[in-house]
Amino acid sequence: MSAIPEGTARSSLVRQLQAAYSGELAAAYSYRGHWRSLTRPREREQRDEDRRIEEAEWHHRRLVGELLAELGAGPSRRRELVMGTIGRVFGSLCHVSGWLLPMLFAGRLEAMNVGQYDTAARAAGDLGLAHWVPVLEEMTAEEGRHEAFFAACARTHRFALLSRVVGWRLPHD
Ligand SMILES: [Fe+2]
Numbered sequence: 001m002s003a004i005p006e007g008t009a010r011s012s013l014v015r016q017l018q019a020a021y022s023g024e025l026a027a028a029y030s031y032r033g034h035w036r037s038l039t040r041p042r043e044r045e046q047r048d049e050d051r052r053i054e055e056a057e058w059h060h061r062r063l064v065g066e067l068l069a070e071l072g073a074g075p076s077r078r079r080e081l082v083m084g085t086i087g088r089v090f091g092s093l094c095h096v097s098g099w100l101l102p103m104l105f106a107g108r109l110e111a112m113n114v115g116q117y118d119t120a121a122r123a124a125g126d127l128g129l130a131h132w133v134p135v136l137e138e139m140t141a142e143e144g145r146h147e148a149f150f151a152a153c154a155r156t157h158r159f160a161l162l163s164r165v166v167g168w169r170l171p172h173d
Pocket residue numbers: 024027056057060061113143
């Protein structure tokens with residue numbers, strides 16, 4: 001198999017990171033909408049966890065922004081607009097939709113993030129950006145923990161299998 005030219009590998013990593021950067025925006029906005037919709041005392045634990053996850057997504061976004069800058073690139077304006085809108089819409093839907101839909105959306109986003117950071121970690125290694133590999137690997141692991149958290153929440157719902165409709169296969173199915 002022929003090696004991928006470095007320029008192609010670099011542009012592909014930039015696209016992957018632009019997708020991840022804007023995906024983090026959608027995630028952070030929608031988690032913020034979700035935790036703000038949880039006002040009952042018995043929802044406190046979920047609210048706290050969602051707030052922690054929102055903070056983690058902003059942190060990831062800062063890191064991905066730094067890596068993009070190191071690659072001489074920046075965010076994609078189109079993706080920022082699309083994902084920012086999606087995040088805000090889902091964030092506000094949380095106030096009216098019940099909790100299953102946001103859980104499924106969150107799980108789907110997290111699963112996408114796992115794939116993006118896993119691919120990005122390997123690409124960064126191939127491009128000689130070794131210092132980013134452990135950072136991206138840790139982000140992959142953390143997104144996996146987020147996905148597992150939302151899967152555990154979704155599993156308690158009798159319509160959890162609707163996850164397939166949004167294109168998310170619950171982990172360990
Ligand atoms: Fe993230």
